[in-house]
Amino acid sequence: ENVLTQSPGTLFLSPGERATLSCRASQSVRSSWLAWYQQIPGQAPRLLIYAASSRATGIPDRFSGSGSGTDFTLTISRLEPEDFAVYYCQQYATPPTFGQGTKVEIK
C-alpha cells in the first residue's frame, strides 16, 4: 500500500494569503497519478487537480499542483473565503489511497 502523508495537519491563514500543502508518498507514484480534492463540511469532495498538475474542469487558476515521484504540492495562490476547507491528496497508480487531509482554517 502506498501511504500518503499530508502536512501540515492544519494551516491557519488569512484571506488573500498563499497556501502551500504537502503530500508525501511512501513509494514513487507512477505517471504522477496523483489528485487533490477539496471538501467543505457536509459536502462530497470536489476534484481540483489530477495527474499532479492538471486542473479539473471549472477549477479556478489560483489552484495549482506540482511535484513528481514521492513529493507533491498543492498551492492556492490567494485564498478566497470559500477556500477554507479540508484538502486531500490521492494516488491512483496502484490501489487508490488518500492522505489524511490538511485543514485550511481562517486565522
Added chain:
Amino acid sequence: QLQLQESGPGLLKPSETLSLTCTVSGGSISSSAYYWGWIRQPPGKGLEWIGSMYQRGTTYYNPSLDSRVTISVDPSKNQLSLKLTSVTAADTAVYYCVSPPQDWHSSGYFHMAHWGQGTLVIVSS
C-alpha cells in the same frame, strides 16, 4: 452531465449485510466507456477507497475489504450496487458513489471527477 445518487438503508445491526445502490443519470452504466467506484468516509475522518468496476465487469477491491465486498451493475435500472457483508461499527460511514472523467480509459484505478451526495450508514446494535 453525469449525475450519481446513492440510496439504501441508513441503519444496520452488526453482522448484517450493507446493500447500497447508486442510480446513474446522464450516462449508461453498461457502457464500456464508463468506470465506477465506491468511496467511504467515517464521521469526522478521512476517505477510504472501497473498490471499482470497469469494462463491463472487471472489479478491483481494497485488500482490507476484499473478502466482504462485492460491486456489481444492474443495466436494466442503470444502477451500480455495493454489498458489504458482516458489518461492524467500523463500517459506519458516509458512502459515496464515484466515477472518473468521461475521457478516462487507462485503468480501473482512477481519480474521482463525479461524486454522489453520499449516504450515511450507521452500524449499531
